[in-house]
Amino acid sequence: MKCRIDSLDDFGRGITRINNKICFVKDAIDGEVIDLEIVNEKKNYLVARVKEYIEKSDKRIKPKCKYYNICGGCNLEHISLKDEEKYKIKKIESILKKFAGINTSIEKITSLNEYNYRNKVTLRVKNGKIGLLEENSHSFIEIDKCYLVVPKINEVIFKLKDIVKEEDGISKIMIRTSNDNHIVMIKIEGKVRNLSNFKSICDSLIVNDKVIKNEFIESAILDKRFYVSSNSFFQINKDIVEAMYKRIIEIIKKKSSYKVLDLYCGVGTIGICVSNYVDQVLGIEVVRESVDSAFKNKELNNVNNISFKCGKVEDIIDAKLMNFDTIIVDPPRAGIEKSAIEVLNNSKAQNIIYVSCDPVTLARDIKNLDNYELKEIELFNMFPRTYHCESIAVLERK
Numbered sequence: 001m002k003c004r005i006d007s008l009d010d011f012g013r014g015i016t017r018i019n020n021k022i023c024f025v026k027d028a029i030d031g032e033v034i035d036l037e038i039v040n041e042k043k044n045y046l047v048a049r050v051k052e053y054i055e056k057s058d059k060r061i062k063p064k065c066k067y068y069n070i071c072g073g074c075n076l077e078h079i080s081l082k083d084e085e086k087y088k089i090k091k092i093e094s095i096l097k098k099f100a101g102i103n104t105s106i107e108k109i110t111s112l113n114e115y116n117y118r119n120k121v122t123l124r125v126k127n128g129k130i131g132l133l134e135e136n137s138h139s140f141i142e143i144d145k146c147y148l149v150v151p152k153i154n155e156v157i158f159k160l161k162d163i164v165k166e167e168d169g170i171s172k173i174m175i176r177t178s179n180d181n182h183i184v185m186i187k188i189e190g191k192v193r194n195l196s197n198f199k200s201i202c203d204s205l206i207v208n209d210k211v212i213k214n215e216f217i218e219s220a221i222l223d224k225r226f227y228v229s230s231n232s233f234f235q236i237n238k239d240i241v242e243a244m245y246k247r248i249i250e251i252i253k254k255k256s257s258y259k260v261l262d263l264y265c266g267v268g269t270i271g272i273c274v275s276n277y278v279d280q281v282l283g284i285e286v287v288r289e290s291v292d293s294a295f296k297n298k299e300l301n302n303v304n305n306i307s308f309k310c311g312k313v314e315d316i317i318d319a320k321l322m323n324f325d326t327i328i329v330d331p332p333r334a335g336i337e338k339s340a341i342e343v344l345n346n347s348k349a350q351n352i353i354y355v356s357c358d359p360v361t362l363a364r365d366i367k368n369l370d371n372y373e374l375k376e377i378e379l380f381n382m383f384p385r386t387y388h389c390e391s392i393a394v395l396e397r398k
Helices: 081-098 151-166 195-199 238-255 270-279 288-300 338-343 359-368
Strands: 002-004 014-016 021-025 033-041 045-055 119-125 129-133 140-142 169-177 186-192 205-206 210-214 219-220 222-228 257-261 280-285 308-311 325-328 349-358 372-380 390-397
Touching: 002 014, 014 033, 021 033, 033 119, 045 151, 081 359, 081 372, 119 151, 119 288, 129 151, 151 169, 151 186, 151 195, 195 205, 195 210, 219 238, 222 270, 222 288, 238 270, 238 349, 238 372, 257 270, 270 280, 270 288, 270 308, 280 288, 288 308, 338 359, 349 359
Parallel strands: 021 045, 186 205, 257 280, 257 325, 280 308, 325 349
Antiparallel strands: 002 033, 014 021, 033 045, 119 129, 119 169, 129 140, 169 186, 205 210, 219 222, 349 390, 372 390
16 A cells, blocks of 8 residues: 655654545654555554655665664654654644644753663563563564663673673563763573572663662662662663753752752752752652662752752642742653642742653643643753653743
8 A cells, every 4th residue: 555654753764644534654854755555444544564665765874773663662763863852843843732722932952972882771571581571572583782871881792791691580681880981780580590690790680670699780860879679760871861951950059959859859960969059959759769869969969958858849849838939840651640739730830841751741741731821942952862852941930
């Protein structure tokens, strides 16, 4: 079936229409004419694959990775990084208009390393081989390396390929490195025959949540150091996270903030990094393990003007008593809970710095924060060659 691709969707797939029904096509670029085959038919849409490119776009480039379109780790390797940036800017402008009614022109997206930026990866093990699962399936694909991960992780993968040949009870292996790429953590799920083989290639080893060797590794962001456990949420792209935190500090200084509320604070990374520039920071996080780690990180950095509380925002903070001038929110993909939105709307804070990993929930939350208005938004390409993008939005009280 011959079709022309009209545009790209939010996941980087080509969009066309067949019999007045929208059709999504992976690895297709707007303007291309393709021969496609429908692989999945739903009530409201179709999913297809490319059989043949009849007219290729001049934007199309050859993917670097031989596993592209198989493992599903990348989505945009068939276009240049420059075109990827344009796509992400257009995508988020469109989402803000659609879900928040905001017409805005995004001026800046920060991209740094196109490849070798991830300092964490989770691999599968099957029949003595190490690899990943094919996209949207349980089919296993053995890999030799991944272009997205830092070189140190690829070195570990190379060593693991021989080690797992002697194992038959392991299902998953997570590899994480410190931000300087010198320290290696390995977390294993399954039964391990020979622990010494794994201990010899890492600085921290956890098997089925049992600490075999060193529970934490240390990692740095800007001039601060942090303990990172196997379960810690810790941003995987060092250069971009530092660029984001520098931008947050610039905003804090520009707004002359002195008392900051850090919501969804995790292990305290943002709050601790901005603590040098304000009088007081309070971090709130619902996960007890993360709060415990945040206190350890406070001590590690000898920070005296920050404290942390465990619980939900609405359970801890009385909106009428809040006297924070700036609120930083860095929520999970689901965004800010409705009850917390109400607390923020009734707060006395003049500024909200919203760090977002999902533009749809960002737009929804901005719309619901009706006592605030969007003043600026900047994009940060945390995950190049994928459709994901982080952003920092600055909201001011109306």
